[in-house]
Amino acid sequence: MGPVSVTSVGLDIGGTKTLGLAVDGTGRIVAEVRRPTDAGPAGVIRTAAAVVAELRAVTGEPLAVPVGVGIPGLVDAEQGVVRHAVNLGLTGDSLPLRDLLSAELGTPVTVENDANAATLGAVAHTGHGDLVYLSIGTGLAAGLAVEGRLHRGVHGAAGEVGHIPVDPQGLACSCGQTGCLETVASGSALAAAWPVADDYPAQALFAAAAAGDPKAIAVRDRFAAGVAAAVRVLCLTVDPDTVVLGGGVAQLGDPLRVAIAAALLDQASRAPFLAALDLAGRLRVLPSEVPVAALGAALLGQRP
Structure with a gap:
């Protein structure tokens, strides 16, 4: 070169x-x-x-x-x-x-x-300055951009949505709390709920669900509902234009977006306030490359 x-x-x-x-x-x-x-x-x-x-x-x-x-x-x-x-x-x-x-x-x-x-990279790639980058990997965390600038918070904890407790009877979280979103809506939670021999439990789960396996459908839908809850919290907090799904689980591509959008639409069907916000329509998955x-x-x- x-x-x-x-x-x-x-x-x-x-x-x-x-x-x-x-x-x-x-x-x-x-x-x-x-x-x-x-x-x-x-x-x-x-x-x-x-x-x-x-x-x-x-x-x-x-x-x-x-x-x-x-x-x-x-x-x-x-x-x-x-x-x-x-x-x-x-x-x-x-x-x-x-x-x-x-x-x-x-x-x-x-x-x-x-x-x-990654949030800054997503802002540059999409052209949207008000954006949340939701990383669904081993854990669950978000990056927040407001008018094209990162919002880190006073202690750098802005976007740590994975450590919001949602189930007092849930699993212990690595952060020391109980029932955090990360315990149901992360790559590690998905792997625990759908253990497989290879390194791609998300792909295996979604393939089994697409093939009609009832247990796989239940596990997928519970996972998607957990991620949808994180999206809802983030959108009601910072009201971004776009929510980009990233992290290792986002290698699933559009099937992940569709599953989370379906969960958001289900939640919105019982809440006109949420329906008016079109949370499902804000989701985006960037090409894996x-x-x-x-x-x-x-x-x-x-x-x-």
Whole structure:
């Protein structure tokens, strides 16, 4: 590849892979690199540096540009510090990721929670500035954009809808509460309710339900109702124009949107107030090939 006008780099650091993008000033992706993520503080830094080095080789540019990072866990965006990213082996003291990676790369680095980074990527891809990105993965959490800007909250907890208790008689949640939405409306909850031998319980469940299996239909509908409850809470709180479904379970694509929309329509059939808000009509699933978290991370680097 010949020289290109790269203005920022975005890294989506996940438990299994790290995706890196080189992006120009219009938000166009000009290069993309994936590598397995090495666990632990040193492994995360090593993997990120290797991805940037490969992007430099692919683009033929030194990439002395800002680097944005989206990473799971509790992220202090102002300080660039990450805590409790368990799937990355970051379980001890806080990791000053911004400073360590900036020293390694020789460029400015911005660090953000991965759901928030994905929210910015979804805003850029859809063109909707008032947007909720609902990540349905191992857990359940949302990123909130208001007029195109992230809303994190005073403690960075805005959008932690998965930890809203909805069933006092429900299951214990990892957060210490009981009956949280995450215990019924997350990838881990779905896997527990529909255990399979392979790594794709969501696909297996929806396929069985589509084939008419009564038990699968019941499990699918309970899961969809839980996600619909999260959508309802978010829409009644921030009233976004669009709710983008993301995370690992969203790899199901439109069947997921249809199931959640059906649950929302069922709820609205008994509540004219909800019916007037057209919550089901706000749902959207982006194509699986759109790397919203890495794209959003790259856009972080372009912001003042």
